[in-house]
Amino acid sequence: MELxxxxxxxxxxxxxxxxxxxxxxxxxxxxxxxxxxxxxxVIAQKIVSKAENRYLDLKTIEPSSLAITLAQKVQKDPxxxxxxxxxxxxxxxxxxxxxxxxxxxxxxxxxxxIDQSNIEVKGVDPDDLCLLLPENSDVSAEKIRAEIxxxxxxxxxxxxxxxxxxxxxxxxxxxxxxVSGFTALEDYVGGEDIFGRELQVTQVGAADEMAAGxxxxxxxxxxxxxxxxxxxxxxxxxxxxxxxxxxPLIRPKDLDLFR
Amino acid sequence: MELxxxxxxxxxxxxxxxxxxxxxxxxxxxxxxxxxxxxxxVIAQKIVSKAENRYLDLKTIEPSSLAITLAQKVQKDPxxxxxxxxxxxxxxxxxxxxxxxxxxxxxxxxxxxIDQSNIEVKGVDPDDLCLLLPENSDVSAEKIRAEIxxxxxxxxxxxxxxxxxxxxxxxxxxxxxxVSGFTALEDYVGGEDIFGRELQVTQVGAADEMAAGxxxxxxxxxxxxxxxxxxxxxxxxxxxxxxxxxxPLIRPKDLDLFR
Numbered sequence: 001m002e003l004x005x006x007x008x009x010x011x012x013x014x015x016x017x018x019x020x021x022x023x024x025x026x027x028x029x030x031x032x033x034x035x036x037x038x039x040x041x042v043i044a045q046k047i048v049s050k051a052e053n054r055y056l057d058l059k060t061i062e063p064s065s066l067a068i069t070l071a072q073k074v075q076k077d078p079x080x081x082x083x084x085x086x087x088x089x090x091x092x093x094x095x096x097x098x099x100x101x102x103x104x105x106x107x108x109x110x111x112x113x114i115d116q117s118n119i120e121v122k123g124v125d126p127d128d129l130c131l132l133l134p135e136n137s138d139v140s141a142e143k144i145r146a147e148i149x150x151x152x153x154x155x156x157x158x159x160x161x162x163x164x165x166x167x168x169x170x171x172x173x174x175x176x177x178x179v180s181g182f183t184a185l186e187d188y189v190g191g192e193d194i195f196g197r198e199l200q201v202t203q204v205g206a207a208d209e210m211a212a213g214x215x216x217x218x219x220x221x222x223x224x225x226x227x228x229x230x231x232x233x234x235x236x237x238x239x240x241x242x243x244x245x246x247x248p249l250i251r252p253k254d255l256d257l258f259r
Numbered sequence: 260m261e262l263x264x265x266x267x268x269x270x271x272x273x274x275x276x277x278x279x280x281x282x283x284x285x286x287x288x289x290x291x292x293x294x295x296x297x298x299x300x301v302i303a304q305k306i307v308s309k310a311e312n313r314y315l316d317l318k319t320i321e322p323s324s325l326a327i328t329l330a331q332k333v334q335k336d337p338x339x340x341x342x343x344x345x346x347x348x349x350x351x352x353x354x355x356x357x358x359x360x361x362x363x364x365x366x367x368x369x370x371x372x373i374d375q376s377n378i379e380v381k382g383v384d385p386d387d388l389c390l391l392l393p394e395n396s397d398v399s400a401e402k403i404r405a406e407i408x409x410x411x412x413x414x415x416x417x418x419x420x421x422x423x424x425x426x427x428x429x430x431x432x433x434x435x436x437x438v439s440g441f442t443a444l445e446d447y448v449g450g451e452d453i454f455g456r457e458l459q460v461t462q463v464g465a466a467d468e469m470a471a472g473x474x475x476x477x478x479x480x481x482x483x484x485x486x487x488x489x490x491x492x493x494x495x496x497x498x499x500x501x502x503x504x505x506x507p508l509i510r511p512k513d514l515d516l517f518r
Contacts (some may be wrong), residue, residue: 001266001476001484002263002265002266002476003263003264003265003475003476004261004262004264004473005261005262005263005264006261006262007260007261013383013453027456041422054322059398073420093516095516095518098372098398098516100516102370107427107428108426117452117456117457117458117460118452118453118454120454125465126454126456151269155297163460163463166425166426166427167425167426167427167510167515167516167517167518168367168369168425168426168510168515168517168518169366169434169464169467169508169509169510170444170462170464170509170510170514171443171444171445171462171463171464171465171467171507171508172460172462172464173432173463173464173467173468174468175428176498184430184457184512185429185430193377193429194377195378195379195385197375197376197385198376199376201376201422201431203424203429203430203431204428204430204431204432204474205430205431205432206427206430206475208428208430208432208471209432209433209471209472209475210472210475211501212432212467212468212471212472212509213262213468213469213471213472213473213475214472215468216262216465216468216469216492217260217261217262218470224453225260228498233475234372235501236478248429248430249428249429249430250428250429251426251428251429251467253427256426256427257352257354257359257426258426258427258517258518259358259426259427259517
């Protein structure tokens with residue numbers, strides 16, 4: 001199997017209301033590429049959030065007393081802490097400089113995925129400007145996929161990725177936060193190894209592996225390569241649309257020994 | 260940037276003492292490819308361990324009373340628990356079915372990286388046969404890289420990967436456990452975003468992202484594609500050999516909120 005990860009060129013800075021599919025199709029034209037069935041588009045969360053106008057001006061936030069107390073503990077702006085709490089189901093860890101929560105999507109993430117780099121809105125103080133995750137990244141991925149199908153008649157998979165920290169290891173990793181048309185978790189349960197014995201590794205976070213590889217091409221310092229075309233992936237099984245987007249990658253709390 | 264991940268064809272089953280570099284060079288010949296400076300070879304831990312004869316027959320293990328007690332808790336073979344303890348600095352979590360340790364390398368990993376699938380040794384009961392991680396995966400990577408340099412005069416990077424589970428998310432991810440000639444952790448500290456402000460994401464686990472992408476090409480059910488050639492990666496900075504292989508990816512215990 002040969003997999004290629006191609007950064008799409010010339011994606012302009014994304015503004016609220018921009019149609020990402022138009023930008024992607026324009027870029028593919030520059031590249032001289034047509035989409036093909038089986039292609040995977042990995043799209044940076046940041047441009048999805050920007051297109052969906054998920055900006056938040058902290059001036060509009062009134063922190064609760066809980067947020068104020070927590071802000072002292074984590075040494076962050078109480079208004080930002082309130083914004084994080086508003087995006088979360090629960091706090092997982094709070095310590096100086098670190099606020100890790102279960103984001104509304106169910107993923108455990110620092111700051112509930114709220115981001116302050118590579119964003120700018122005229123008239124808003126940069127220190128007050130935040131960008132939230134998409135309301136529902138699976139729905140965002142699904143919409144992008146459906147619009148590509150409408151416009152060019154090709155069924156591609158769409159993965160929205162974000163850079164997440166992790167326990168035990170240093171450095172962020174690009175991981176999937178929204179998925180459409182792709183089996184996020186490949187299940188080998190009941191499979192056999194080359195000697196006919198039960199496999200030790202039974203579930204693989206395939207959408208995360210794809211998101212991580214694409215993240216290498218995206219880089220971090222700019223948003224200049226926010227879309228990566230992945231070609232050549234041969235999934236183990238046909239995509240089962242009932243697999244509910246990214247949610248199979250969320251570890252249920254009762255199976256999680258580390259929260 | 261375009262990155263290609265190519266699974267090397269026709270790598271035979273690896274036996275103790277096999278020269279992996281020979282197998283890789285033969286495969287590249289079949290593929291009609293020459294190695295180029297800047298190429299990255301991602302190699303599955305399993306074949307490195309096999310070549311290094313890291314097999315262990317549990318019949319040779321006498322479990323301690325600690326291992327016997329722990330084995331009851333985690334519902335595993337006491338001899339295997341002893342083998343895991345022998346490969347570990349400390350136990351991180353133990354619960355029914357799960358034994359997570361800090362492996363001698365410093366990485367936190369289930370079962371200390373000891374594996375029982377896709378291995379076979381004549382005369383050893385499959386239930387007693389284990390495969391340990393390389394003694395030092397950075398050294399293994401370094402040796403492979405040095406031998407490639409000797410044989411074909413090309414400086415490639417080598418990453419040894421393994422499938423690791425993680426807290427919070429389901430499914431394993433291919434991650435780096437040994438690195439040579441590659442900046443495992445890319446450091447953006449002091450970098451600026453496109454608007455000249457400090458970056459939020461400051462350290463990226465680049466070797467892990469590379470290992471994860473390669474893992475997609477390797478698959479899990481067989482070891483038939485244990486080597487992946489990655490071409491086209493443009494590292495942020497020239498490789499600094501003082502960066503000590505994979506160790507920058509190990510989160511120091513005092514910075515780890517989840518153990």
